Amino acid sequence: MSGVIVAMRRTLLSCTSLARNGLISLGGTLASIAPASAGDSSLLDAISAHLHLNRQEFAVLTTALALLGFSVVAAILLMRTRLRAARGEARLRAGIADLQAQADRFRALLFAEPQILIAWPAGDNRPQISGDIALLMPQEAPQRILAFGTWLPPEPALQMDHAVDALREHGEGFLLNLTTSNGRIIEALGRAIGGQAIVRIRDLGGLRRELAESNLRYRTLLEETELLRNFAAAAPWPIWAKSAQGDLRYANAAYAKATEAAGVADAIHRNLELLESDQREEVSRALNDNSAFTARLPIVVGGARRVYDVHALNLGSGSAGIAIDAGEATTLREQLVRMAEAHRRTLDQLSSGVAVFDGQRRLAFYNDSYRRLWDLDRAFLDSNPDDSSVLDRLRAARKLPEQPDFRAWKVKLHEAYRAVEPEKDSWYLPDGRALSVVTTPNPEGGVTYLFDDVTESLDLARRFDGLIRVQRETLDNLTEAVAVFGSNGRAQLFNPAFAKMWKLSADALREQPHIETVEAWCRPLFDDADIWQTIREAITRIENRVEVPLKLERRDGSVLDCMTMPLPDGATMLTFQDITDTENVERALRERNEALEAADQMKVDFVHHVSYELRSPLTTIIGFAHFLSDPVTGPLMPKQAEYLGYITASTNALLAIINNILDLATIDAGAMSLNIGSIDIRKTIEAAAEGIQDRLATDRIQLKVDVDPNIGSFVGDERRVVQVLYNLLANAVGFSPQDGTIGLSAKRTEHSVIFAVTDSGPGIPPDVKDKVFDWFESHSHGSRHRGAGLGLSLVKSFVELHGGKVDVNSIVGKGTTVTCNFPIDQAAHRNAAE
Template structure:
């Protein structure tokens, strides 16, 4: 039994040994097939031969053994094979990554070899990746703390380039539109910004231009600017209404605008150039060529036939490097005007020759340019001397040598003062008392084109008459001043010419106010507090202002203070009227005087209506007729007027205009007081209203040398109101301010707008309003002459308050004696809202 077991053990060991050798052979064969390097010295053929050298018995035993380890061996081999390949692949990838990293480092070094910035936006991301030297555009501290500040283009670019950059980046990110911009930073650096869409990313590269690239960019900018300027000049030349052309050195037409084509009757610009159409005639072109060949600019006024009509043109041409260029400007109208001016000047010369006043005109070089015969006879100068055009100083020296000038202790200083007229703006008037007893009135008037016009009048007789008249007037004044009766003399124009102290005292009037020569209607207004009988005053007005049927009028006046006056009007030979009052109160019954006074008070309202009715229908219509005939007489078509006639006609026009304005003011106040005034509401342009009001006082501003200052915001806009009445309010305020302002002062008008109202303020630097008068300045017929040069009827400020309150506004007066006056008017912005609130 033990022998059998031993035999089986030997067989098993043999099988094991065979299996080991078989496995080694199989492994060698498999390894040789897959990895020859792991087969040692055994080749594939040898391994296979070893494998097949086993006899069939050994194979059978081996098959049994292999069944135990087959799957394990195969699995081990496959696992080993996979691990080896993975190891080799990993080693290859590591080598490739290292190579790519080296290549990327080389490319990055090459990319940032010059200063530049890369900004990359990945698809769908808003925050970009920023690379490069951001301190190129922003400060190093800001670049280190927040590179994203580079995206705030406005911090390192001017406004317009920053906006251009924003738009270009937005178009790149949204639509992939590339761009290339050459820009200048705020600190003056020239940069290039390029944007491209690459690999699904929006990339912007910014780099500083230097060297050739910078010069190229600047050249491109200059080229673009020159191109734009060239296009602009071409468009201007094409649209210009004057013929413009350019020619080559050979004289061929190279350029022509539309006006040139029309003037030469060409079909088009190309047709004019092709046919070489000429604007000038042959002789004119020859003159131009000779001038240009002499390197001079050609400038001449030439007749040119255009459209079958001969017209005058100012032709200018210049020589250029490649030829010449010219332009022709129509001067026909200027030529006609100059000829008309020459004819007018000649007519003026003939007119001046007929004047009795001596006229001498000296030009800008102070040489005698014109004189009339009256001038020569007045001074007894030799005609040959005057025709030689002597200068002003020579004429004065000759007159002084002949003792025909006023004796002066310092003749040089006197002459220098007289010659200040050459630098003056306004005319000056002098009176020269000559050694021969004559008196000459001298008026020096500066000419607009330079020089001075002297006007001489012999006023010897006039001054003598004036002296005699003055003596007579003083006698009359002394006589009137010592009369017990109140006496006032009204001229033919209805204004006070003379009065005695008894007249001012009887009617409690200011002597200073009466010296301003007020009209009878103004005097009536002042006297109404004592006597307001409309019929009596109308009778007195008609007696004073009547032209025909002038007769004496006797009235008995019972005044409100209980006094009774005998009144008498006496027509005087010179057209004036003497009005006398005598107090006869002691002879009248006091009780009757009081009763009549009460009746007068009860009839006050009816008197106002009758007065306005009379002014409207009895005074306004004749005034309109007088004004119409005055304008008709002043029209040159009716015939020439003498100087005195023109002067009298001017007095008539001014007086009737003043009376008509006063009548209109009274009518407006009466209409407002009666509640019949209706506003014509609409949008009121504040700036235009101020301008229209200021236009009405321009003559007074110039006369009184007052400066008008306007302080408004140009965008102040409009408000709802009656534009005509607003302008009337502003005009009255300005007229009042100018009247109380001293010479060379300033009047300011301002307008301010708030949420609910518009406030107009007129400020002057006049004497101010005393506190006791301040409450009366807006009353009817209240007129205070304290510091005023223009005496009025006292209705302007009354109209101001009435019109402003009719709009629903208010008027304020801020004034102190000696510190000027400021009048403010508040107008509601919306009249509809104001009326609704009032209701």
């Protein structure tokens, strides 16, 4: 910039020099021609002639010279202006540097202590925030400081928000001492300065903090003092305060009125006294001894003696007192005493026990019925015992209802002291009495108990209600038709069965129709005039009332058994019982019994026939088969030996079937008896397993036995138990696949021995499971052996004969488990069954 100014300055100097030289030359020329042209008429013509120019050329030259002079003058002025601007810019730069230094000093001084400045320029809603933001929140969120609720409690935050709005909108300044959410005490100052709204927030510490707290306490105390002074001034009771020397320092309007002063100032100036001299001395003595005085004193006010409750306190630097008019309270108390005495005399005449407890839960009144009800000592009651003491004494004498938690019961009872409405309860005492207890809260505090002995009334009501309910429920649930007719011949009671049996309307019967009307309704079903005459006479007869049994055969084919029963109150009860089914059933049972007897005889005959016709020849065949297989009879050809083996196996199987049938028939006929004895459980399992070894080997099936070596023994028929286990194992082998596994386990419990046989066969479908124990039911699906279907039937029969039970648990596709539960002691089982 300075180089440009220097170049411009040099250019202007050159132009100025040239212009000055040109003007001098022009001036000399004009001077030389001036005398010659002095006599001419025109100076311009002379100059034009001297310069050898015409008038037009001379005018152009003159204009050019004028323009040149103006340019020179303008250039000179421009140069001087720019020089002054350069000097002004230098001064401004120096001033700005000085202001920046001063601003830095002021900023350092301003933020020498932790504080935050928030400034809102005029017309701009974006505030400028500077200072130690960490004073209130993290540095990375300075704009969050305007959300006052993030660092101030709700009420101070709202106060701050309203103050800032008033500052920005109306320029109203503020000064607030606030406590942040983390307990820091701060000062918030708001001012409108230079068109900006500025808020300064700084931490108060040291003396400033103490001063702020003192100001807060001062304002609080000032408000409280003003409130108390206003209350004392407006109170209708005389209130005063005296110095330590006894001079009156404060009095309210009621005090001035009571002392007949012209005003409060007059009463203080004249030191007027409300109390008499002896009363003041009594107050002084009490204040010197106890620092407090309370008494009911007579005071003359307005020429009349009235009673006041006087309260005075010793305040150290003086005393204060108040006098409350107690005249009305005294009158009311006297009236209350008279009323209470009248009530006492009235309550003493009541049969109900009455006890009144005051607000301190002490017995204030009782009547003689209360004392006799609980049989309490009069001296104890006259000592005004509290409620808990009375209850404790009654409990010790076992005169209160038995409670699992007496303390909780007593607390619930004493809730009456805080209740608003009366409560009613019933107490059932250990001696059989029933009491109705009413607890009524008293308006002045305390509770009134009312006790009534309702034992007899409750018993009568209970009996009556019970009889009515029993009668109604009995009648409604009887299958017999019942109707009760009064001595006037009208229907009083009936049950639904009566209306249904005779096809009558229940609504019509509720109208209590006469027996003749009921007879007319029933004649379509039964029209025997003699029997209806007998029924009418049984209902309306006055003497010789006896039971009359009748049998009615109605037109619909039903048979009814009727009975007229005279009742003690003169009524008559009619009962109708439909015996049609009974007679039919009796006839059917008689026929069935005859059929069953015939079937039993046929079964016995069949058993005997099988025993004689089949078993004997089969035994002979088995004997000859064994004889032929004996080497003594001679050698057999291989084919003969093979055929003989088939014969032996078939005859053995047939013999087993016959024996099973005989056993089942014997059990079913009740002729089977057990050979009871001690059974070694392990030996029994080994014997049953030995019987199926050949079938296990043939089908390559493995038997796994799970028995505790110390399982011991139990009482039962060993042969039948072996037979049960053999049939279960044979059944399991038949349903298990080749190369499979079956299991036999036994465990002992306290009262039983449990055998379980498990196979891995196809399982039993649910629809077949309930039939596996039936005779000749053979579930052959998945079995390689077709049996007669008697094995599981025998198992169930023998186990139940021992007093046990059999359970089958089967899952289709996974196998079956049959569990047999035998009781350990057969003798105990038989005794229990008997």
